[in-house]
Amino acid sequence: MEASLTLTTNMILVFALLAFTVAMLVLEWIRTDLIALLVIVVIGVTRLMPVEQLFDGFAGNAVISLIAVMIMGAGLDRTGVLGKAASFILRMAGGVEARVSLLVNAMAGALSSVIQSQALSALFLPVVSRISSRTGLPLKRLLLPMAFMILCGTNMTMVSNSPLILLNDLIASANRNLPPGAQTIQSFSLFAIAPIGIPLLLAGLAYFALFTRKLFPGEDEERQMVTPGRTETYFAETYGIAGEVSELTVTTDSPLVGMNVSEVEQLHNAPLILALKSGNEARMAPPGDQMIWVGSVLGVLGKREAVAEFANTQLCQMSSRLRHFADLFNPTRAGISEVVLPPSSPWIKQAVGSLRLRKTRGISVLAVNRGDQVFREDVRQVSLRAGDTLVLHSFWRDLTQAAESHDFVVVTDYPKEEQRPAKIWYAVAFFALALGLGLFTDLKLSVAMLCGAVGMLLAGVLDMDEAYGAINWKTIFTLACLIPLGAAMDSTGAAAWLAQQVMAYLDGWPQWSLQLVVAVLALLFSQVVSNVGAAVMMVPMAINVALASGGNPAMYALIVAISTSNTFILPHASPVLMIIAGPGGYRSRDFLRVGLPLTVVMLVTLLVSINLLFA
Numbered sequence: 001m002e003a004s005l006t007l008t009t010n011m012i013l014v015f016a017l018l019a020f021t022v023a024m025l026v027l028e029w030i031r032t033d034l035i036a037l038l039v040i041v042v043i044g045v046t047r048l049m050p051v052e053q054l055f056d057g058f059a060g061n062a063v064i065s066l067i068a069v070m071i072m073g074a075g076l077d078r079t080g081v082l083g084k085a086a087s088f089i090l091r092m093a094g095g096v097e098a099r100v101s102l103l104v105n106a107m108a109g110a111l112s113s114v115i116q117s118q119a120l121s122a123l124f125l126p127v128v129s130r131i132s133s134r135t136g137l138p139l140k141r142l143l144l145p146m147a148f149m150i151l152c153g154t155n156m157t158m159v160s161n162s163p164l165i166l167l168n169d170l171i172a173s174a175n176r177n178l179p180p181g182a183q184t185i186q187s188f189s190l191f192a193i194a195p196i197g198i199p200l201l202l203a204g205l206a207y208f209a210l211f212t213r214k215l216f217p218g219e220d221e222e223r224q225m226v227t228p229g230r231t232e233t234y235f236a237e238t239y240g241i242a243g244e245v246s247e248l249t250v251t252t253d254s255p256l257v258g259m260n261v262s263e264v265e266q267l268h269n270a271p272l273i274l275a276l277k278s279g280n281e282a283r284m285a286p287p288g289d290q291m292i293w294v295g296s297v298l299g300v301l302g303k304r305e306a307v308a309e310f311a312n313t314q315l316c317q318m319s320s321r322l323r324h325f326a327d328l329f330n331p332t333r334a335g336i337s338e339v340v341l342p343p344s345s346p347w348i349k350q351a352v353g354s355l356r357l358r359k360t361r362g363i364s365v366l367a368v369n370r371g372d373q374v375f376r377e378d379v380r381q382v383s384l385r386a387g388d389t390l391v392l393h394s395f396w397r398d399l400t401q402a403a404e405s406h407d408f409v410v411v412t413d414y415p416k417e418e419q420r421p422a423k424i425w426y427a428v429a430f431f432a433l434a435l436g437l438g439l440f441t442d443l444k445l446s447v448a449m450l451c452g453a454v455g456m457l458l459a460g461v462l463d464m465d466e467a468y469g470a471i472n473w474k475t476i477f478t479l480a481c482l483i484p485l486g487a488a489m490d491s492t493g494a495a496a497w498l499a500q501q502v503m504a505y506l507d508g509w510p511q512w513s514l515q516l517v518v519a520v521l522a523l524l525f526s527q528v529v530s531n532v533g534a535a536v537m538m539v540p541m542a543i544n545v546a547l548a549s550g551g552n553p554a555m556y557a558l559i560v561a562i563s564t565s566n567t568f569i570l571p572h573a574s575p576v577l578m579i580i581a582g583p584g585g586y587r588s589r590d591f592l593r594v595g596l597p598l599t600v601v602m603l604v605t606l607l608v609s610i611n612l613l614f615a
Contacts, residue, residue, distance in 0.1 A: 005500050010492040013046055014485075018494075018537060021485065025529040032530065033474045036481035048488040057483030061446045062165040066116065066479065067471055068449030069159050072431050073119040074470030075456040079424035085111075089131060097137050098209070101145065104128060105208055108146045109153030109201045114435060117154045117161060118472070121147055121576040122342060122409040125583065129413050141216045143584040144594060145208040147576050148568055152204035152602065155562050156197030158190055158445060159438070162479060163535035163561040168445075170486050170539045171557060177490040178547075185543070185553045190438035190445060193558065196609040200562075203605045207598055215594050241336070241366055241376075241391065243303040245274065245329050248316040250296045256314050262288035262380075264298075267314075271307050272366055274393050275299030277324050284328055284395055287359035288380075299325040301366075301393075334395045336366065337412035340582050343386040343575045344474045345407050352390075353380030362398040367391040369582060387571070389582035404469055411583045423461045430455035479532055486536040499544030511551050515559055515607055518542045522563035523599065527573045534564040555614045559606065566602045568595030 017039060024035045044054050057063060085107055093100040112120050128146055132139040154161035158168070168187040175184050208215075250256050256264055261273055265288075276286035277297040292298070300307060304320065311318040322329060341347055347355060357363040368375040368382045369389040375382045384390075389411075392399065396414050403410050434452025437443050443451075456462055462470070489495040506514060518538070525534035538560040546556040567573040571581045571591050580586070 005493055005497045007497060008493065010046075010048055011494040011497055014048060014488050014492050014494040017042055017048075017485065018489070021482075021533065022529055022537075025533055031474075033477045033481075036478040039485050040481040043484050043488050049484060049491045053487065054484055055480075057169070057480035060169045060480065060483060061444055062162075062169045062483070063476055063480045064446035065159060065165050065449045066162065067476060068434070068446065068453040069114075069116045070119060070471050071453040071462065071467045072427075072434065072449070072456060073115045073123065074466065075427045075453075075461040076115070076431060077123050078420050078462060078466070079427045080421050081424060081427065084424075085127060093135075097135075097141075100131060100135060100137060101142060101212060102205065102209055104131065104142055105145050105149040105205055109149040109204065112150040112153035112160055113156035113197065114431070115160055117150050118342070118344075118475070118575040118579070120160070121150055121579045122406075124150070125340070125409055125411050125580065126413055129411055129583075138216070140584055140586070141212055143580050144216075144586060144590065145212060147580045148595070148598060149201070149204050149208070150576055151565060151568065151574065152201050153197070154565055155200050156191075156194050158188055158193065159449065161561075161565050162475070162532050163564045164188075164193070166479060166483065166532060166535055167539065167557060167561045169483055170535070171543075171554070173483075173487040173490050174540060174543045174553070174557075177493075179496075182547060185557070188554075188558070190435070190448070193562075195613050196558070196562065196606065199605050199609045200602055203601050204598065207601055211597075241272070241301070243271075243301055243307070244320070245299060245301055245322065245325070246271075246304070246307050247319045247322060247324060248298040248300055248307070248311050248314075249319070250292055250294060250298070251315050251317060252294050254294075254315040256292050256296075256316065257294055259292055260288060261286050261290050261292070264292065267310075269306060269310055271300035271302030271310060272364070272393075273298055274301055274364055275325050275328055282324060282328060283362075284334060284398075285358040285362045285364040285393065287356070288353070289359075297324045299329065333397075335393070335414065337392050337394070337399055337410060337414055338583065339390050339392060339403075339408040339410050339412075340579055341384055341386055341388045341390070341408055342406075342579050344472050345384075345386065347384050347407055348386050350384055351380065352382050352384065357392075361394070361402045363392050363394040363402060365390055366393055371582075371587065387578045387581045404466070406469065406472065409579055420461060423459060426459035427456055427461045430459065430461070478530070482532055482536045486540055489537075489540040495540030496544045498541045499548055502541070502545055503548045506545075507549075509549075511549065512607065512611065514545060514549055514551065515556065515610075516603075518545060518556055519559050519563045519603055519606065522560045523566065523603070526564040526567045527570050531564040531567060531574070535561055538564065552614055555610055559610060562606055563603070566599060566606075568598050568602075570595075 021035060021039055024030050025032065040054065043049060044051055089103045089107060093103050108124055124146065128142050132142055158164050171185050171187050261276065264270055265273060275282065275284050276290060278293060308318055328334060352365050357365060365379055368379055370385065399410060430452045433455060434449050437451055438445050438448035457464065457467060506517065522534060522538045525538060539557050542556040542560045543553040546553040569592055571577040571588065577591065
């Protein structure tokens, strides 16, 4: 690296764009994917990097690998692999809490090495729900450790962790801008980082095996995830949704005649309207604009006394015996469920009423849970946030179809058939093929992963529409559009200049202390921006710090990539933690109490392991 670099106009532009990106990611005034698109447009307009390289990220190894991994993860889920994993855990653990917890954590951590972390957390949530409900073990002592172990396990391979998937592309960009005489930085193969990731996983397993009960004291009576057999008790205790289903027949003199469903729901002490029959047509989750006429029958949920009082007030005939809706409310066909909104959900920042779920999906929203708040009154006006838990009533069939959109994650263990259990061995075989090609051949990781994904498609594990639906396009666009920001930091010399300023203060420090500083900075950045954004910002600077101090650039780049993945302290810093925060009933202090010591354990383990590997 040059002895002294002067701050140029292009460097200032890159730093300004970097500051803007960080501010927007923290403030969340603009969607993450839109911020990323804006970044790539600004880089192209200002010519901070060659225009012909601007869109390389969309065809980059990282993006194609992530797409393939998402498709294969969906294929494994369709064939019931994770359901069998739950049964295996229960069979092996024998109901002993310590053994159940260890097996859940170990299996989640191991699977996260080959399945994208956000997808795995969404897929594993019902698995842990099923285990908790069958064993009676406190969900709060199972769910957060499981999520943390998913984050730990992603560091064993290069296929399930966005910063690690991105790392080789950032290294390739850095190689194009190395100073004269510098040695080319080697990229990492599929399992090259396993000697670091395995100690991290083992350290996490030991941490929770020793301290879970101390970290979650007195949680034996905490709420559990629900199964259909416990629906009435659970929802009565948690949300105040109590009572039973009754039928109200609208008489000639009833004031409800001529009103629509939404208007009836606004009446004082109105029960929850779950079904409506007008003429010969009966439907679940009637839309708000459906009219009520003489002879219409309402299927309502509420306490018998309250429903009877409402029926008397509104001049309706009440029947606690289901004559018209017995088939609709059969618990094998329909019921109440909980779903969680992941950070990528398009429902975020939308009011419940504007989604028109009853009309478009056949789903009624009964309540919204947000931390310690439960919204039951005027639920249609509630603006949704990431991590919100929604209480729904629907046909199980409609819930399954709606869940395919990935707008939400179902956390209730509800009756459903595994969709393609006959294809399970095809899914496992092609997944193993992809890993084998990545490990034992010189194929690029993206090509190896695509072989597995295409094999599943050809074998009928998924069809093409399901494959498109399995891809989180928000993550893909964000990743592809932020890659040029890291390249611009390299090509303009901004990363080298920043490293020069850092070395002005840290010059002469030993390598382990420089590595510690880089790792802590990466950890701090990842708490306020996405791990991808933190990696894009930190990897170029870390490489230049290594070059300036005589360290190994690959080692420094890997420290950043792994450190940005260890986001245990704040729930909003990781989609994995946001997905489990609502169902587990966790508060911010829970993440801080459990995550801060684990972060220290991971940091020490990382630095020791990485120095032994590169010794």
